[in-house]
Amino acid sequence: MSRRKVPQVVIPRLSLYYRAILESRKELVSSEELSKLTRFSPSQVRRDLAYFGQFGRPGMGYKTEVLKSSILKILGLDREWKVVLVGAGNLGSALLSYKGFLSQGFRICHAFDSRPVKIGKRINSVTVKDIRELPGVIKGSGIKIAVITVPSEAAQGVAQLLIANGINAILNFAPVRLNLPRGVTALNIDLSIELERLAYFLARTY
Amino acid sequence: MSRRKVPQVVIPRLSLYYRAILESRKELVSSEELSKLTRFSPSQVRRDLAYFGQFGRPGMGYKTEVLKSSILKILGLDREWKVVLVGAGNLGSALLSYKGFLSQGFRICHAFDSRPVKIGKRINSVTVKDIRELPGVIKGSGIKIAVITVPSEAAQGVAQLLIANGINAILNFAPVRLNLPRGVTALNIDLSIELERLAYFLARTY
DNA sequence: TAGATTGTTAATCGATTAACAATC
DNA sequence: TAGATTGTTAATCGATTAACAATC
Numbered sequence: 001m002s003r004r005k006v007p008q009v010v011i012p013r014l015s016l017y018y019r020a021i022l023e024s025r026k027e028l029v030s031s032e033e034l035s036k037l038t039r040f041s042p043s044q045v046r047r048d049l050a051y052f053g054q055f056g057r058p059g060m061g062y063k064t065e066v067l068k069s070s071i072l073k074i075l076g077l078d079r080e081w082k083v084v085l086v087g088a089g090n091l092g093s094a095l096l097s098y099k100g101f102l103s104q105g106f107r108i109c110h111a112f113d114s115r116p117v118k119i120g121k122r123i124n125s126v127t128v129k130d131i132r133e134l135p136g137v138i139k140g141s142g143i144k145i146a147v148i149t150v151p152s153e154a155a156q157g158v159a160q161l162l163i164a165n166g167i168n169a170i171l172n173f174a175p176v177r178l179n180l181p182r183g184v185t186a187l188n189i190d191l192s193i194e195l196e197r198l199a200y201f202l203a204r205t206y
Numbered sequence: 207m208s209r210r211k212v213p214q215v216v217i218p219r220l221s222l223y224y225r226a227i228l229e230s231r232k233e234l235v236s237s238e239e240l241s242k243l244t245r246f247s248p249s250q251v252r253r254d255l256a257y258f259g260q261f262g263r264p265g266m267g268y269k270t271e272v273l274k275s276s277i278l279k280i281l282g283l284d285r286e287w288k289v290v291l292v293g294a295g296n297l298g299s300a301l302l303s304y305k306g307f308l309s310q311g312f313r314i315c316h317a318f319d320s321r322p323v324k325i326g327k328r329i330n331s332v333t334v335k336d337i338r339e340l341p342g343v344i345k346g347s348g349i350k351i352a353v354i355t356v357p358s359e360a361a362q363g364v365a366q367l368l369i370a371n372g373i374n375a376i377l378n379f380a381p382v383r384l385n386l387p388r389g390v391t392a393l394n395i396d397l398s399i400e401l402e403r404l405a406y407f408l409a410r411t412y
Numbered sequence: 413t414a415g416a417t418t419g420t421t422a423a424t425c426g427a428t429t430a431a432c433a434a435t436c
Numbered sequence: 437t438a439g440a441t442t443g444t445t446a447a448t449c450g451a452t453t454a455a456c457a458a459t460c
Contacts, residue, residue, distance in 0.1 A: 007451060011406050015399045016383075030417065039383065042417095043453050050419055058418040059460035075402050076409025083401075094300030098397075106401050144408050145401070168411070169404040171397075177222075177245065185407045187400050191301075191377075193221045194393050195289075195312050195351070196281050198375040200217050201391045202350050203282025205374070213427060236441065248441095249429050256443055264442040265436035 006051045011075070013040060013048055018071045021064055030061035077105045082143045084167070086158050087150035088113040088121060088128045091173055095147060096123040108147070110137055114154075131161075139165045148172045159186070212257045217281070219246060219254055224277045227270055236267035283311050288349045290373070292364050293356035294319040294327060294334040297379055301353060302329040314353070316343055320360075337367075345371045354378045365392070 020037035021029065031042040031049075038045070049055055049062070052074050056062040072078050085092055085108050095101055096108055112131045113119055121128045129137065146167045150158050155174035162170065163184055170186040172178055175193070178186050226243035227235065237248040237255075244251070255261055255268070258280050262268040278284050291298055291314050302314055318337045319325055327334045335343065352373045356364050361380035368376065369390055376392040378384055381399070384392050 005450095009451075011403050012396075012399045014406075015402045019381075032417080041453065043455095044451095046417090046419065047452075054419070056418050057460055058458065059416045061417065074406065074409075076405035077402065081401075081405055081408070090300040090303040094296040095397075097296040101397055101401075104398055104402065105405075144412070145404055169408050171400055171404060175225075183411075185404060187403060189395060189397070189400060190218075191304075191395070192310055192312075193218045194377055194395060195287075196221045196283065196310065197217050197393060198351055198377060198391060199282035199287055199311075200220075200280065202287070202375050203280075205389075206350070211426095215427075238441080247429065249431095250427095252441090252443065253428075260443070262442050263436055264434065265440045267441065 010048045010051060013038070013044075014071050014075060016040075017045065017048070018068070018075070021068050021071070024064055027064055028061045029064050029067065031056075033061075080105050080107060081145055082141070083108045083145045083147060084134075084138055084143050084162070085111045085126075085147045085149065086113070086131065086134075086162070087148060087154075087173075088118045088123070089149060092147075092149035093121075093123050095149065096126055106145070109143070131158075134161060135165050138162075138167070141166070143167065145169045145171070148174055150174060152176045216254045216257060219244070219250075220277050220281060222246075223251065223254070224274070224281070227274050227277070230270055233270055234267045235270050235273065237262075239267075286311050286313055287351055288347070289314045289351045289353060290340075290344055290349050290368070291317045291332075291353045291355065292319070292337065292340075292368065293354060293360075293379075294324045294329070295355060298353075298355035299327075299329050301355065302332055312351070315349070316340075337364075340367060341371050344368075344373070347372070349373065351375045351377070354380055356380060358382045 016038050017034055020034055031045040034045045035042040053070065055067055055070050083106050085096060088111050092111065096111060108126060111123070111126050111128045112134050113128050114131045118128050119130050144167060146162045148155055148158055148170060152174045155172065155176050156178060159170060159178045159180065163181065168184045170178065170184065172186050172188050175190050177188070180186055222244050223240055226240055237251040240251045241248040259276065261273055261276055289312050291302060294317050298317065302317060314332060317329070317332050317334045318340050319334050320337045324334050325336050350373060352368045354361055354364055354376060358380045361378065361382050362384060365376060365384045365386065369387065374390045376384065376390065378392050378394050381396050386392055
């Protein structure tokens with residue numbers, strides 16, 4: 001096993017390998033086949049997998065089942081992750097209802113908002129609670145993942161509240177860079193930035 | 207002006223520089239200050255900007271107004287981009303209602319769905335139309351950007367329909383890699399992949 | 413054994429950073 | 437002039453790819 005530091009970009013590729021394997025009905029799969037399915041190069045497929053162990057056999061390829069369970073374990077999907085959502089506006093409610101979000105071992109089990117009009121709403125069997133109840137509900141619950149779908153101005157405060165109550169992984173939809181202590185990871189999904197990337201591409205073409 | 211090829215990663219950073227500048231009330235801003243605001247290194251700030259021209263003055267910094275309008279133009283935000291959305295389910299409806307999505311010169315002006323229950327719905331002053339009306343509505347309209355919020359199975363077909371009708375920039379929320387002809391750009395926003403990145407991080411910590 | 417394909421090394425490619433001459 | 441800061445070069449760092457010995 002090569003124990004070099006794993007580049008961050010490898011992880012999302014693992015997710016894509018995993019999806020490709022799920023679709024494969026064969027018992028063995030080669031880096032060549034995974035390459036066809038994912039459009040990453042065969043070299044890259046082998047290199048990426050080799051960061052985590054020796055899963056294949058020269059001359060044969062990878063056993064589909066072995067690869068499937070190995071990646072599942074590497075990605076930490078061999079368990080259920082409870083998720084808390086803060087901000088039950090349009091986007092937050094959509095995520096609560098979004099089936100694809102629940103799959104793969106993630107489950108939103110609490111939702112919070114500060115607006116009286118949102119509190120008490122029941123979406124997809126989750127009742128929106130008052131943000132002031134957050135500490136009581138999640139502290140010590142073992143919940144580690146939060147989704148932030150509040151307006152920009154509120155995001156940093158919410159992040160701090162979450163972290164103070166045991167959260168250390170955040171999916172942030174507010175278009176601000178969060179200031180975080182070491183040990184806490186946040187990934188930003190910033191729709192305006194993506195649209196602007198498209199606009200840049202178009203602006204040069206037209 | 208250094209005319210080297212602009213790395214793709216520079217573009218989202220430009221968006222962040224732009225936001226930082228919007229918040230700045232000063233007439234001049236240095237790479238050092240932009241670095242503080244964005245957490246990219248001063249070198250990187252200067253390098254990134256230099257891909258597009260000489261916007262600053264040695265010893266002084268960058269004129270805020272010059273930088274603001276320059277980046278706006280580079281990103282193609284000096285005009286309005288009409289956007290078409292396909293898939294008026296939970297996520298699609300949320301994006302239609304989402305204020306942050308409309309800002310910065312993007313405007314969703316048409317929405318389509320194939321389900322009778324969605325057709326006719328009015329969300330944020332956009333009426334959802336039957337997908338079969340799409341060609342008649344958008345062909346020749348000059349609309350270049352589409353947002354895809356349909357289920358995975360439908361995404362590829364929708365993409366082809368859109369491209370056949372003049373779209374060449376796609377923001378795709380369906381968790382599939384789209385097969386696209388040259389000249390068409392798609393950016394994928396894949397919530398499961400992001401959650402899995404968080405799970406990977408947590409799995410190694412706990 | 414012959415053919416196939418891994419895991420890994422070395423070479424290449426690309427992006428970031430440090431350093432500094434140019435210049436305001 | 438002295439101090440500040442850009443734009444750019446060269447050095448560094450990191451990721452991808454090509455090639456191939458090992459081995460099934």
